[in-house]
Amino acid sequence: MAEEEKPQTMLYWGSGSPQCWRLQIALLEKKQDNVPQKLVSFNKGEHKSPQVLALNARGQVPAFILEGVSINDSVAACFYLESQFKYQGTQLIPDEPAKQAMVYQKTFEALFMYQKMEDYLFYDWRIPKLEQRNTAQERNIMSLREELKLWEMYLEKMTRHKYLTGRIFTLADVVMFTNIAFCFRFGLKPKKFPNLFDYYNRLKERSSIEASWPPHWKENPPTMDKMKYI
Numbered sequence: 001m002a003e004e005e006k007p008q009t010m011l012y013w014g015s016g017s018p019q020c021w022r023l024q025i026a027l028l029e030k031k032q033d034n035v036p037q038k039l040v041s042f043n044k045g046e047h048k049s050p051q052v053l054a055l056n057a058r059g060q061v062p063a064f065i066l067e068g069v070s071i072n073d074s075v076a077a078c079f080y081l082e083s084q085f086k087y088q089g090t091q092l093i094p095d096e097p098a099k100q101a102m103v104y105q106k107t108f109e110a111l112f113m114y115q116k117m118e119d120y121l122f123y124d125w126r127i128p129k130l131e132q133r134n135t136a137q138e139r140n141i142m143s144l145r146e147e148l149k150l151w152e153m154y155l156e157k158m159t160r161h162k163y164l165t166g167r168i169f170t171l172a173d174v175v176m177f178t179n180i181a182f183c184f185r186f187g188l189k190p191k192k193f194p195n196l197f198d199y200y201n202r203l204k205e206r207s208s209i210e211a212s213w214p215p216h217w218k219e220n221p222p223t224m225d226k227m228k229y230i
């Protein structure tokens, strides 16, 4: 990427990254469509460029700065947007204590679910030598399967409602939807997880979600279908 001054407001993002997508959805929900965004190429290693490293010492995206305030973790950034723009666009965290508690809970549980998905999907890449692989991957599969069954059950209980925690779209949906979309993109079988698939279909046409759909997902078929084994 070309050298330039450190911007005051910018989002560096990668296509297909659930973490980046969350933040992009939250920006649209909070009517912050004017935030400039730069797509970085993972293949070219641009997430390790000086511009990204200047904002995020981990060399990861999203790398985000808003009016001089840099906040890189995707969920922390969503919380920050909600507190800065509470009365703009969609209220992503309700005021009512019991509802708020549920949104916090489901948001953090969604991160737990993402971690399990990543442990499974990226295992072979992290441990490239066949002889070093072990039963850990079997455990990853079982753990992710149990986790997704739990979300099936959560959604089963919410059938009267469109969203994860009730009648309104919240931060929990911002985080969980991107995980679920990732699951189906990588081969999760709709028949095995019908509630997750219904949820996915209910939300995928929401304007913030549709507008920020990962561009390379639109253009290319999936390269991996490992989620079909779950």
Ligand SMILES: N[C@@H](CCC(=O)N[C@@H](CS)C(=O)NCC(=O)O)C(=O)O
Binding pocket: 014, 017, 018, 019, 020, 047, 059, 060, 061, 062, 072, 073, 074, 075
């Ligand atoms: N906790 C961070 C994680 C971000 C993250 O893992 N980003 C990935 C993209 S999916 C990345 O940049 N990976 C490249 C690397 O770690 O080198 C967040 O939610 O913002």
